[in-house]
Amino acid sequence: MTGPNGAGKTTLLRVLAGDLRPDTGTARRPARTGYLAQELSAAPPRRSLLAAFAAGLPGPPEEHAPVLLSLGLFREDDLAVPVTALSVGQRRRLELARLVTRPADLLVLDDPTNHISLGLVEELEQAVAAYRGAVVVVSHDRRFRRGFRGRTLELDGGRAVREGAAASR
Template sequence: MSVGPGERAGIVGDNGSGKSTLLQTIAEHARGGEGGSVEGRAGVRVGFLPQEVTFDPGQTVLDAYGLGYADERRAALLGTGLFRPHTLDQKVGALSVGQQRRLALARLLGREHDLLLLDEPTNHLSPVLAEELEQALDAYDGTLVVVSHDRALTRRFRGDQIELLTLSPSLRGGDLRLAP
């Protein structure tokens, strides 16, 4: 599998075919994990949205967002359109799964990345928010690898589609090349 700068790959397949495992493996290798390799430019900034996100339930939304000074974080987080002012001081543990997903997306999209790895990015999002995310991804200039069951997202996805039938060969010891 080779994905070059600015290219897009959508990974589709049946439940249990290994889509999330493949994406997790790519993320681990891109961050210097053991096993195979991810090759590309030095200093590639990788953003990964796992299917299940976890936060410290005692943190506020604003603290969990965690970029810069409080006033800067507040403006940046409100600028995403994902949260309203009165929600920023709520504890993450009081948020719904969908709200936690929005927080994870806000954190990811609030930083610069060369490569985005997104596992079911529209899960737990309203149809309106899912469509806004799709538009944001369309405007994204970096390399994008997305796993999704969302038929609307996969139908409109700009990029190559890779269908996994099974994930029987181990990626351990294999290579993934991010074309320079």
């Protein structure tokens, strides 16, 4: 999904993710939806990186360290660092780690390439291409959009102004 700032992209994604109720009508979505918001939380949790990653999962946080470390996004030394002390890029990587390790039938990604390195963008592109569920992505990143192989929708003023066919490989 593309369009100028203020076109309604983030609002539509928030409705799809269940984070916002539609003004009218209804939105149906699968029970398992993974949502990556455009902006990071203004008040990061006051717990460690590992505790924040493991939040909502069964068992103690230490049980989830191998999974987090296997993603290659963090070093073992990072696990005890409070989330409040992480850089914006590290906090974004934490959100991506939580997203890719929880089952979802629908991924809703709002500008997923914000605050991450080019190498991680490339890995994200591969993960999105390999994902078997539905994916809805908003991105201003031209390179990321060129590689996306799904249908496109352009919004302006809260309305769809152009829809594109699925890209071919």
